[in-house]
Amino acid sequence: MAELFQFELVSPERQLISEQVAEVVVPSAEGEFGVLKDHAPFMATIKPGILKVLSEGGDWAEYYVRGGFADVASGGLTVLAEQAVPVGEISTEDLEQQIKDAEEDVADAKDDETKQKAEATLSQLRDVVEALKAA
Amino acid sequence: MPSLKDLRNRIASVKATQKITKAMQMVAAAKLRRAQEAAEAARPYAERMGAVLANLAVAFEGRDDAPKLMSGTGNDQVHLLVVATAERGLCGGFNTNIAKLARDKARSLLADGKTVKIICVGKKGYDALKRELGQHVIKTVDLRSVKNVGFSDADNIGREVLSMFDNGEFDVCTLFYSTFKSVIAQDPTALQLIPASFEASEGNDSNGAHAVYEYEPDETEILADLLPRNISVQIFRALLENAASEQGARMSAMDNATRNAGEMIDKLTISYNRQRQAQITTELIEIISGAEAL
Numbered sequence: 001m002a003e004l005f006q007f008e009l010v011s012p013e014r015q016l017i018s019e020q021v022a023e024v025v026v027p028s029a030e031g032e033f034g035v036l037k038d039h040a041p042f043m044a045t046i047k048p049g050i051l052k053v054l055s056e057g058g059d060w061a062e063y064y065v066r067g068g069f070a071d072v073a074s075g076g077l078t079v080l081a082e083q084a085v086p087v088g089e090i091s092t093e094d095l096e097q098q099i100k101d102a103e104e105d106v107a108d109a110k111d112d113e114t115k116q117k118a119e120a121t122l123s124q125l126r127d128v129v130e131a132l133k134a135a
Numbered sequence: 136m137p138s139l140k141d142l143r144n145r146i147a148s149v150k151a152t153q154k155i156t157k158a159m160q161m162v163a164a165a166k167l168r169r170a171q172e173a174a175e176a177a178r179p180y181a182e183r184m185g186a187v188l189a190n191l192a193v194a195f196e197g198r199d200d201a202p203k204l205m206s207g208t209g210n211d212q213v214h215l216l217v218v219a220t221a222e223r224g225l226c227g228g229f230n231t232n233i234a235k236l237a238r239d240k241a242r243s244l245l246a247d248g249k250t251v252k253i254i255c256v257g258k259k260g261y262d263a264l265k266r267e268l269g270q271h272v273i274k275t276v277d278l279r280s281v282k283n284v285g286f287s288d289a290d291n292i293g294r295e296v297l298s299m300f301d302n303g304e305f306d307v308c309t310l311f312y313s314t315f316k317s318v319i320a321q322d323p324t325a326l327q328l329i330p331a332s333f334e335a336s337e338g339n340d341s342n343g344a345h346a347v348y349e350y351e352p353d354e355t356e357i358l359a360d361l362l363p364r365n366i367s368v369q370i371f372r373a374l375l376e377n378a379a380s381e382q383g384a385r386m387s388a389m390d391n392a393t394r395n396a397g398e399m400i401d402k403l404t405i406s407y408n409r410q411r412q413a414q415i416t417t418e419l420i421e422i423i424s425g426a427e428a429l
Contacts, residue, residue, distance in 0.1 A: 008179075008183075010179050010180045010183060011180065011286075012177055012180045012181075012286040012289075012368060012371050013173070013176060013177065013285070013286060014176040014177075015176060015179050015180075028351060029351075029352065030351055030352065040349060041348045041349065042348065042349045042350075042351070043187070043348055043349070043350050043351070043357060044350070044351040044352075044357075045351075045352065045356075045357055045360050067364070068364075069187070069357065069360070069361065071183075071187055078183055080180060080183055080184060080187075082286065082290075082364070083286075
């Protein structure tokens with residue numbers, strides 16, 4: 001049994017999780033990373049994607065997160081997400097709306113840099129939808 | 136001297152008013168609980184955000200490449216005041232207090248020869264400010280159709296503010312709202328958003344505030360990502376605090392009103408009874424003297 005550490009998942013509206021967990025896999029902007037107990041202090045921005053939590057009992061729980069960052073400190077891991085929903089509760093319309101917004105962002109982008117960013121977000125969102133459909 | 140009928144009518148009308156204020160108090164109490172829960176649920180996020188930013192800010196102190204949102208534009212000629220109030224009245228001094236704080240600030244800025252721009256969130260703030268500062272109000276945000284403030288509402292305002300900042304339309308941004316302390320105490324608060332000010336949370340933070348962090352992507356990019364987000368988060372928090380304060384203020388205002396109505400009814404009832412008795416006495420005297428004359 002893996003050792004446990006404190007994990008908090010917070011969105012602006014509420015605190016979703018605050019408990020001892022065994023492992024968390026975070027979708028960061030530069031690739032997924034897993035966090036176990038005593039991870040080195042680390043901070044990363046997150047991309048839209050699925051965050052996986054391995055609970056004490058050995059079950060994986062999945063959450064859809066969008067925009068925000070993960071903060072690994074000696075006290076544990078805190079994920080601050082602009083939006084965080086348990087995978088079972090996501091509405092497809094909501095995601096489609098976000099994709100539409102992202103498409104508009106791409107169309108509205110004035111310079112290359114913003115356009116690149118918007119396109120990245122868009123493709124990440126599409127990945128999430130694909131992943132959800134597959135599941 | 137009002138007649139008996141007048142008194143009866145007045146008592147009836149005060150009673151009707153009392154019923155309304157009583158109902159409003161109860162509605163406010165129910166809403167208050169929800170608003171308070173929402174405000175408390177949002178606190179961890181805002182606090183965490185503040186802690187992380189304070190951490191990063193230390194790393195950037197005194198560096199030239201610090202983002203403008205943190206270091207400011209270098210001057211303070213144009214001030215943007217974001218005044219968040221309620222959409223509805225009948226909540227005691229709630230709106231007035233926020234408006235007053237904002238107005239005092241605007242006055243002192245104008246006296247110093249600065250330019251003032253105002254964004255009003257909520258109708259009541261605009262109503263209170265338009266007479267004196269109407270020409271400075273550049274935008275009003277209407278949240279009347281919004282029942283429970285969501286993060287997206289705050290985010291929209293935040294984006295607006297940011298795009299103005301990017302276009303160089305102001306140098307300093309201050310947010311006015313009311314901090315919810317308790318049902319009877321709400322503090323009008325001015326919070327400087329841009330350039331961001333952090334309370335240095337130094338000392339022995341249990342999170343290892345000064346541990347060597349690794350950043351991915353690097354600090355600059357994270358900070359560039361976080362600072363704009365922080366604006367929206369702070370606005371969101373302010374809106375939630377405001378919502379709770381508004382209901383609290385309304386609750387105590389309506390409680391007072393109900394009590395005053397009760398006192399008034401008591402007084403009116405006393406004078407009604409006195410007059411009724413006086414009338415009865417007069418009638419009796421008339422009858423008795425009539426009978427004696429026979």
